[in-house]
Amino acid sequence: MQQKQITFNEKLRRAALAQYAIFKSGPDKDYDQLTFLAAEICEVPVAKINIIGKEEVWNKSVYGTKVYSVPRNNSFCEESINSGKEILILNKPQNPKIFARAEGIYDKDYQFFAGVPLFNKQGYAIAVFSVFDTRPRELKPNQIESLKALANQSMKLFEARRQTIKLHHVQRSLKQKYRELEKFASLVSHDIKSPLANIISLTELLKAENENKFNEETKEYLNFLVDSSYSLRNYVDGILSFYRSDHILExxxxxxxxxxxxxxxxxxxxxxxxxxxxxxxxxxxxxxxxxxxxxxxxxxxxxxxxxxxxxxxxxxxxxxxxxxxxxxxxxxxxxxxxxxxxxxxxxxxxxxxxxxxxxxxxxxxxxxxxxxxxxxxxxxxxxxxxxxxxxxxxxxxxxx
Missing domain, CATH: 3.30.565.10 (Histidine kinase-like ATPase, C-terminal domain)
Incomplete structure (x- = not known):
């Protein structure tokens, strides 16, 4: 029963990750600045923002190494998101089994790891903000708080990206609806203007052919009909012009x-x-x-x-x-x-x-x-x- 719950949560976690469209995305200086600061503040050679995929851990930003992807299984990031801790700190002498399982995964013989899981608002772990060292070490209290703060900023960047993606989806949807509305307006205006043109031309013809037969009241009615038809045509042209005006803004x-x-x-x-x-x-x-x-x-x-x-x-x-x-x-x-x-x-x-x-x-x-x-x-x-x-x-x- 517990295993089914874990599997279900993992599917939801991956669904949440997909909303950010960040896995295997392009380079971004904003994230690179955060990993640089993390390495400087914590005085470590390597810092990463690790995106947790289905079977691999992909690094959105890396400072101090060039490896951008490692297997998820037995990785330090897997340990971090499963630990339930706000920040997981590991040293090889105190955690030999964890480091033994991770042997061969990384490009260096790391003996220190500190990772802050990045959770979305629904509580699903999207990534891990981490620092590494090739020797055992301890982080000072201010370094721990700084690492948490940088991790928090990283998650805010994720959220800003997600909101931007949602906005783009909405914009595309609105543009599509607007194109449909514009097409509808064009078709309607054409269907209205054609009979209007017939009404105008036939009324003018009727007036011309019966100029001496109609009394003044009938002529006034015909003039009113022509004027009203022209007004309606101008109104239709104005509506179409208003909806087409957005193209000018582009x-x-x-x-x-x-x-x-x-x-x-x-x-x-x-x-x-x-x-x-x-x-x-x-x-x-x-x-x-x-x-x-x-x-x-x-x-x-x-x-x-x-x-x-x-x-x-x-x-x-x-x-x-x-x-x-x-x-x-x-x-x-x-x-x-x-x-x-x-x-x-x-x-x-x-x-x-x-x-x-x-x-x-x-x-x-x-x-x-x-x-x-x-x-x-x-x-x-x-x-x-x-x-x-x-x-x-x-x-x-x-x-x-």
């Missing part, structure tokens, strides 16, 4: 001339004589996500021009830099945002319930996309606005 970072970037963005719009744009005198940005920043300015400029019913539309860009951030302002003389709606302006699918200068309603997606990009660039955005006078969008992104 673009490479590069140096950017701000004036050139802004002029390139403005050139995308039909700038007429009733529009005045003021650019910052200079601005050199280093190591920024140009694609994401371009998308931010495109949305802000588009809003500044669309939600402005004045005869002369103005947009002014400002820029400054501090030790940690690049700071930007996009100020316009547009319609402005009511104070009670400013807080919700950046929420996804939240509209201000107003139409732009062309009579089109908003989708509530543009500013949400802006906020997402800025926050992913470790920044923040806020807006100061006065209805009828204009808005000033102020944001910053982290300097890298």
């Amino acid at each position: 673009k490479d970072y590069e140096d950017v001339d701000l004036r050139e970037l802004l002029k390139g963005v403005v050139d995308l719009y039909a700038i007429s004589e009733d529009i005045v744009i003021h650019y910052p005198k200079e601005g050199k940005l280093h190591n920024v996500n140009k694609a994401a920043l371009t998308q931010v300015f495109m949305n802000l400029i588009s809003n500044s021009l669309k939600y402005n019913k004045k005869d002369l539309r103005k947009v002014e860009f400002r820029f400054r830099e501090s030790d940690r951030y690049y700071h930007f302002e996009v100020e316009d003389n547009g319609d402005g945002i009511p104070p009670e709606k400013i807080e919700k302006a950046f929420e996804l699918f939240t509209t201000l319930e107003v139409n732009d200068r062309y009579g089109n309603p908003g989708t509530g997606i543009g500013l949400a996309t802006v906020k997402k990009h800025i926050e992913n660039m470790q920044g923040k955005i806020e807006v100061e606005s006065t209805p009828g006078k204009g808005s000033n969008f102020k944001f910053r992104i982290k300097r890298l």
